[in-house]
Amino acid sequence: MTMPQVAPISKLKHKDLLGISDLTPDEILLILDTAEAMREIGERPIKKVPALRGKTIVNLFFEASTRTRTSFEIAEKRLSADTLNIAAQTSSLVKGETLVDTALNLEAMAPDMIVLRHAYSGACHLLSRICQAGIINAGDGMHEHPTQALLDAFTIREHKKRIAGLKVAIVGDLLHSRVLRSNVQLLTKLGADVWVSGPPTLMPPGIERQGVRRTTSVDEAIEGADVVMLLRVQLERMQGAFFPSLREYFNVFGMTRERLRRAKSDVIIMHPGPMNRGVEIDSDVADGPDSVILEQVANGVAVRMAVLYLLAGGAEHETAA
Amino acid sequence: MRRLLKGGRVVDPANGRDGSFDILIDGERIARVGKDLPADGAQVIEVPANFVVTPGLFDMHVHLREPGQEHKETVATGTASAVAGGFTAVACMPNTSPINDNAGVTEFILQKAAHANLARVYPIGAVTKGSKGEQLSDIAELRAAGCVAITDDGWPVRTALMMRRALEYASMFKMPVLEHCEDPSLKGEGVANEGYHASVLGLRGIPGVAESIMAQRDIALAEMTGGTVHICHMSAATSLRAVREGKQHGARVTCEVAPHHFTLTDESLATPVSYDTNMKMNPPLRTASDRDEMLKGIADGSVDVIATDHAPHHYDEKKMEFDLAPFGIVGLETCVSICFARLIQPGVITLTRMIELLSTNPARILNVPAGTLSEGALADISVLAPDLQVTVDPSRFKSKARNTPFGGWQLKGGVAATIVGGRTVYVNDHASGAERFCP
Numbered sequence: 001m002t003m004p005q006v007a008p009i010s011k012l013k014h015k016d017l018l019g020i021s022d023l024t025p026d027e028i029l030l031i032l033d034t035a036e037a038m039r040e041i042g043e044r045p046i047k048k049v050p051a052l053r054g055k056t057i058v059n060l061f062f063e064a065s066t067r068t069r070t071s072f073e074i075a076e077k078r079l080s081a082d083t084l085n086i087a088a089q090t091s092s093l094v095k096g097e098t099l100v101d102t103a104l105n106l107e108a109m110a111p112d113m114i115v116l117r118h119a120y121s122g123a124c125h126l127l128s129r130i131c132q133a134g135i136i137n138a139g140d141g142m143h144e145h146p147t148q149a150l151l152d153a154f155t156i157r158e159h160k161k162r163i164a165g166l167k168v169a170i171v172g173d174l175l176h177s178r179v180l181r182s183n184v185q186l187l188t189k190l191g192a193d194v195w196v197s198g199p200p201t202l203m204p205p206g207i208e209r210q211g212v213r214r215t216t217s218v219d220e221a222i223e224g225a226d227v228v229m230l231l232r233v234q235l236e237r238m239q240g241a242f243f244p245s246l247r248e249y250f251n252v253f254g255m256t257r258e259r260l261r262r263a264k265s266d267v268i269i270m271h272p273g274p275m276n277r278g279v280e281i282d283s284d285v286a287d288g289p290d291s292v293i294l295e296q297v298a299n300g301v302a303v304r305m306a307v308l309y310l311l312a313g314g315a316e317h318e319t320a321a
Numbered sequence: 322m323r324r325l326l327k328g329g330r331v332v333d334p335a336n337g338r339d340g341s342f343d344i345l346i347d348g349e350r351i352a353r354v355g356k357d358l359p360a361d362g363a364q365v366i367e368v369p370a371n372f373v374v375t376p377g378l379f380d381m382h383v384h385l386r387e388p389g390q391e392h393k394e395t396v397a398t399g400t401a402s403a404v405a406g407g408f409t410a411v412a413c414m415p416n417t418s419p420i421n422d423n424a425g426v427t428e429f430i431l432q433k434a435a436h437a438n439l440a441r442v443y444p445i446g447a448v449t450k451g452s453k454g455e456q457l458s459d460i461a462e463l464r465a466a467g468c469v470a471i472t473d474d475g476w477p478v479r480t481a482l483m484m485r486r487a488l489e490y491a492s493m494f495k496m497p498v499l500e501h502c503e504d505p506s507l508k509g510e511g512v513a514n515e516g517y518h519a520s521v522l523g524l525r526g527i528p529g530v531a532e533s534i535m536a537q538r539d540i541a542l543a544e545m546t547g548g549t550v551h552i553c554h555m556s557a558a559t560s561l562r563a564v565r566e567g568k569q570h571g572a573r574v575t576c577e578v579a580p581h582h583f584t585l586t587d588e589s590l591a592t593p594v595s596y597d598t599n600m601k602m603n604p605p606l607r608t609a610s611d612r613d614e615m616l617k618g619i620a621d622g623s624v625d626v627i628a629t630d631h632a633p634h635h636y637d638e639k640k641m642e643f644d645l646a647p648f649g650i651v652g653l654e655t656c657v658s659i660c661f662a663r664l665i666q667p668g669v670i671t672l673t674r675m676i677e678l679l680s681t682n683p684a685r686i687l688n689v690p691a692g693t694l695s696e697g698a699l700a701d702i703s704v705l706a707p708d709l710q711v712t713v714d715p716s717r718f719k720s721k722a723r724n725t726p727f728g729g730w731q732l733k734g735g736v737a738a739t740i741v742g743g744r745t746v747y748v749n750d751h752a753s754g755a756e757r758f759c760p
Contacts, residue, residue, distance in 0.1 A: 021594065178523060
């Protein structure tokens with residue numbers, strides 16, 4: 001069995017994690033390696049280490065989120081950080097306070113890190129410019145969701161022991177997906193052969209310039225694939241008539257057992273959630289033996305512990321690895 | 322009061338002049354232009370030989386924000402910004418609050434302009450009441466009050482039928498219809514040029530065709546009706562193609578390009594990735610090939626006008642998420658320097674052509690008394706300093722607003738002084754020799 005690619009560096013030289021686009025391949029590998037060590041903490045009877053004791057972390061979520069917010073909160077608590085959650089309306093304007101003012105008010109109370117989820121692309125960059133606190137992007141609009149891509153890579157590496165050279169097919173609503181954008185950045189940086197597929201109406205313009213192959217034939221995309229990643233069809237964004245009906249979407253792009261026969265026999269099936277069963281993914285596939293969807297969720301905690309540790313505590317500690 | 326501008330390079334396309342001439346100003350008008358004019362009791366201003374004396378620059382597309390949005394700009398601050406940018410006149414867009422769709426608003430603007438007493442202000446009236454696209458404004462009334470054209474700028478004229486009527490009706494006053502070309506359905510919720518960069522940044526795109534499809538409609542209607550359409554702030558290569566074709570077929574169509582559209586591209590959004598809202602304007606910064614096509618159009622004459630689309634916003638409004646920040650940037654105080662740096666120094670066009678684009682042509686299109694240094698004309702004169710080293714410092718803008726993507730840019734070429742109606746209204750402290758123009 002081949003050994004995983006391992007990072008030759010031991011520190012992240014960033015204040016923030018705004019996107020995978022800011023990370024080098026070595027930094028990505030460092031986060032993944034650190035996450036290996038972090039996962040072990042979650043397997044102990046007492047799942048807590050003092051690495052971030054005395055650090056204050058604010059989870060500022062302007063968009064509904066269960067998985068990501070919970071995952072960050074568990075990660076923070078396992079590292080002994082003082083953590084608080086602020087769930088706001090989708091737009092800060094609803095409250096009459098701007099995002100900048102909200103951030104400046106939080107900043108006045110001197111948190112060490114702010115984990116931000118926001119409906120608009122670039123919101124984390126805006127905060128990064130005005131805050132001393134480190135900013136972790138927990139999803140900004142259609143831009144990036146870096147910790148999701150990192151936990152996806154962690155999961156892939158766990159199963160395949162490598163990323164370079166794997167054929168990864170990403171299928172679904174590519175246009176509106178921040179998960180897609182982060183995964184494309186990460187997987188191409190680590191040398192995967194990335195294919196994207198979906199209806200032409202949901203293809204981000206110029207995506208092929210990011211070093212991926214695009215095709216509207218889902219069968220071509222998954223032919224011989226090591227990894228098939230389904231993206232949520234964002235029903236709430238579909239008023240624009242991007243495709244005729246959910247039924248037709250499922251017929252053309254839905255991932256079924258039959259269709260999956262084109263992939264490698266040891267293919268793994270991934271989905272960032274929340275799933276629309278019977279739309280982008282058949283329940284047989286979601287619940288089937290190839291599915292690693294719940295492993296992704298489990299790995300999310302370890303990966304977020306690694307990111308928090310490397311950004312908030314890494315400068316003062318030896319790496320856990 | 323008589324003033325004699327002695328020497329300097331006079332560039333006056335309307336009279337075919339490019340050379341060293343003297344200009345005698347008597348009161349608010351130009352009395353004589355010639356070589357070695359006698360002082361004859363006039364105040365003599367020795368124009369430095371490296372200065373260029375031109376007919377007053379005229380920006381036919383600015384937003385002065387008054388009435389209603391005085392926190393962004395006022396007629397007084399907007400015209401102060403204009404003269405500091407070398408403009409002796411501006412035409413202001415009607416998307417104020419309330420909309421300039423009646424004589425009351427027009428007269429209010431003119432009153433504020435008279436009070437400010439800096440640049441001349443030519444209001445532009447709304448095509449339709451409230452710019453809602455449903456009912457024509459009282460265009461004769463607007464004309465009588467002082468409007469020089471009509472537009473629903475900020476929005477396109479919604480239906481082809483309404484545009485047809487506007488072109489037909491305005492033609493009786495020989496007024497052009499200025500169109501903000503944009504198909505609303507193709508624009509959607511877009512905030513940046515549709516393409517690779519918006520895609521990577523997760524920003525909704527506005528395709529260039531959203532502009533050109535409307536330009537094509539309007540040009541076809543101009544051809545059909547014999548009316549005159551002017552395409553505002555053109556940004557897409559496909560729009561320029563439509564304008565060229567329209568002109569070939571004899572349609573009465575003219576167009577303008579803003580400095581940022583012949584200077585910047587959508588790559589500015591990504592280098593570095595900062596979601597800088599001073600890079601957000603409508604139409605958006607396009608691709609390098611669109612930008613290059615704008616430069617070609619400027620060089621070959623298919624572009625008629627350079628206009629800034631000066632769009633001041635309060636810093637609170639721009640310090641927002643990219644999606645929520647308003648479109649638009651200020652342009653009056655950087656235009657001349659950008660033109661020198663991007664058009665003159667690289668040899669894209671001559672100085673004569675630059676003055677056509679910034680003065681002669683907009684004056685002709687809007688049929689206002691400007692754009693010429695003829696004897697008897699208003700003594701509206703811009704004095705430019707092609708060798709001046711300029712560092713763009715938004716904190717020194719005369720405009721109320723600071724929303725420029727050019728902050729910190731170092732450029733060669735600027736404004737030395739601005740004269741309106743024979744009176745010096747702006748002198749640039751940084752341009753040595755400009756102090757000679759002080760009143």
